[in-house]
Amino acid sequence: MSRLAIEDVSRIFPAGRxxxxxxxxxxTTLAVGDNDFISILxxxxxxxxxxxxxxxxLDAPTSGRVLLDGVPVRGPGADRGMVFQSYTLFxxxxxxxxxxxxxxxxxxxxxxxSDTAARYIDRVGLRGFENHYPKMLSGGMQQRTxxxxxxxxxxKILLLDEPFGALDNQTRALMQELLLGIWEAEKKTVLFVTHxxxxxIFVAGRVAVMTARPGRIKWEMAVELPHPRHYTVKxxxxxxxLKARLTEEIRVEALRASAASDATAAISG
Amino acid sequence: MTPLKPIxxxxxxxxxxxxxxxxxxxxxxxxxxxxxxxxxxADPLTMVREGYTLFAKYGFAKDVALxxxxxxxxxxxxxxVAVPLGxxxxxxxxxxxxxxxxxSFARYLPASAFIPLLILWAGIGEMQKLLVIFIGSFFQVxxxxxxxxxxxxxxxxxxxxxxxxxxxxxxxxVLLPSSAPAIAETLRLVLGWAWTYVIVAELIGxxxxxxxxxxxxxxxxxxxQIIFGIIVIGMIGLVSDFAFxxxxxxxxxxxLA
Numbered sequence: 001m002s003r004l005a006i007e008d009v010s011r012i013f014p015a016g017r018x019x020x021x022x023x024x025x026x027x028t029t030l031a032v033g034d035n036d037f038i039s040i041l042x043x044x045x046x047x048x049x050x051x052x053x054x055x056x057x058l059d060a061p062t063s064g065r066v067l068l069d070g071v072p073v074r075g076p077g078a079d080r081g082m083v084f085q086s087y088t089l090f091x092x093x094x095x096x097x098x099x100x101x102x103x104x105x106x107x108x109x110x111x112x113x114s115d116t117a118a119r120y121i122d123r124v125g126l127r128g129f130e131n132h133y134p135k136m137l138s139g140g141m142q143q144r145t146x147x148x149x150x151x152x153x154x155x156k157i158l159l160l161d162e163p164f165g166a167l168d169n170q171t172r173a174l175m176q177e178l179l180l181g182i183w184e185a186e187k188k189t190v191l192f193v194t195h196x197x198x199x200x201i202f203v204a205g206r207v208a209v210m211t212a213r214p215g216r217i218k219w220e221m222a223v224e225l226p227h228p229r230h231y232t233v234k235x236x237x238x239x240x241x242l243k244a245r246l247t248e249e250i251r252v253e254a255l256r257a258s259a260a261s262d263a264t265a266a267i268s269g
Numbered sequence: 270m271t272p273l274k275p276i277x278x279x280x281x282x283x284x285x286x287x288x289x290x291x292x293x294x295x296x297x298x299x300x301x302x303x304x305x306x307x308x309x310x311a312d313p314l315t316m317v318r319e320g321y322t323l324f325a326k327y328g329f330a331k332d333v334a335l336x337x338x339x340x341x342x343x344x345x346x347x348x349x350v351a352v353p354l355g356x357x358x359x360x361x362x363x364x365x366x367x368x369x370x371x372x373s374f375a376r377y378l379p380a381s382a383f384i385p386l387l388i389l390w391a392g393i394g395e396m397q398k399l400l401v402i403f404i405g406s407f408f409q410v411x412x413x414x415x416x417x418x419x420x421x422x423x424x425x426x427x428x429x430x431x432x433x434x435x436x437x438x439x440x441x442x443v444l445l446p447s448s449a450p451a452i453a454e455t456l457r458l459v460l461g462w463a464w465t466y467v468i469v470a471e472l473i474g475x476x477x478x479x480x481x482x483x484x485x486x487x488x489x490x491x492x493x494q495i496i497f498g499i500i501v502i503g504m505i506g507l508v509s510d511f512a513f514x515x516x517x518x519x520x521x522x523x524x525l526a
Contacts, residue, residue: 056427056431057430057431058427058430058431075430076427076430076431077431077433078431078432078433080431081431081432082427082428082431084424084427084428086424088422088424088425088427088428090425090428090429090443090446090447091447091523091524092446092447092449092521092523092524093446093523101429101432101434101442102432102433104442105429105432105433105434105435105438105442106433133522133523134523135523146428149432150431150432153432153433159431
């Protein structure tokens with residue numbers, strides 16, 4: 001049995017004043033096995049974040065259901081840790097206190113909290129910054145803290161919603177390696193949403209490609225690159241072939257999306 | 270001058286003081302130069318002398334203390350009820366739907382217009398003064414706190430949910446700490462308004478306080494004392510403002526850019 005099962009999940013945002021209902025997500029099915037690292041790749045606006053928010057329980061599906069270890073998801077919970085694209089560290093808490101937030105909510109004893117925090121602070125390379133407030137950290141450090149905060153809670157699955165989207169290219173590459181290193185060491189189940197093809201391949205064991213809006217998963221591709229992966233793998237022939245294949249798939253969708261928006265503009269204009 | 274370009278701390282202080290100097294100079298020129306009759310406006314020197322007389326002969330210190338007590342007392346009473354209610358309204362939409370329309374309406378009821386009614390209900394004692402401050406501050410604080418709490422960043426709330434927080438945890442460990450600096454700022458602002466209400470309350474139906482001294486001096490056409498009273502209020506306001514700002518910086522170091 002898979003760890004996470006997304007079964008025919010769709011999302012339609014109801015009509016508002018002056019606009020028709022929006023189909024953000026067409027019935028989508030995805031099975032995530034234990035310790036899988038899956039990238040969900042799609043053009044912007046395809047509903048990939050909506051899908052992740054539904055898994056997190058922050059949004060409810062219009063139809064279908066999400067099962068975690070066979071139990072339907074009804075709302076957000078500590079068993080699904082999430083890292084957002086926006087910086088969501090609590091600004092009034094230090095790095096250590098942010099990492100302990102979930103443990104504190106659970107009522108974990110202080111000593112265990114500080115041991116766990118220390119472990120994850122080391123893991124994401126933030127030793128020496130434990131008592132810094134988020135505003136004193138760079139974007140990359142903030143996202144590392146956010147990853148540590150999600151991991152410290154020991155969730156069954158880690159959900160990452162374009163966590164490196166706001167970072168510059170160099171920091172982004174380093175963060176990918178950091179994330180991959182953590183996965184290689186600790187074997188977590190991860191669902192990683194991105195629109196960056198290279199990133200999707202580099203970190204994942206499997207890439208799920210979504211169609212343009214209204215989105216659904218149209219194709220899945222296994223990434224058979226050995227672990228541990230070194231960043232130089234990005235320049236290998238195998239990697240390039242995978243990238244070429246995905247670029248083609250995504251390009252088709254991006255063209256469809258842009259044709260659709262041109263058509264809408266033509267109708268309304 | 271370049272738009273939005275910062276200036277050095279020394280020059281900032283210098284410019285701030287310069288205005289006060291110019292202000293007093295213009296005042297002196299107008300009064301000591303004989304442009305304005307002393308009946309309408311006392312000159313700065315007379316004002317200082319009258320101020321000294323007030324403290325030395327008429328026990329003005331007691332009036333000042335009483336006025337401060339009334340403002341602080343009424344304000345603390347108002348804040349003690351308004352802040353929790355505002356937090357509840359900001360956090361829970363049904364509570365907001367229940368109270369918000371009435372509070373929005375009550376906010377526009379002028380506190381000073383209640384004074385005759387309050388004298389009828391509570392006499393001209395301390396309770397009446399406290400009630401004026403209470404009515405004047407309460408509704409403002411409720412609404413401003415509710416808006417602050419209601420506009421806490423959604424992504425922070427969502428992050429807390431994914432970390433396992435329940436409703437209680439969200440209110441106590443996300444909404445509250447996140448809004449605390451803005452709530453403190455609201456209190457600082459409304460305390461400033463409370464000062465205008467207390468003086469109005471003391472102008473009508475009081476036998477002590479800075480406002481009462483001002484009405485007394487008006488009867489005697491003593492503009493020096495009136496101006497001195499007004500300046501004392503300004504000084505107290507300035508001190509309380511600084512105290513609030515100082516405390517906020519100490520309490521919420523994380524919120525400073």
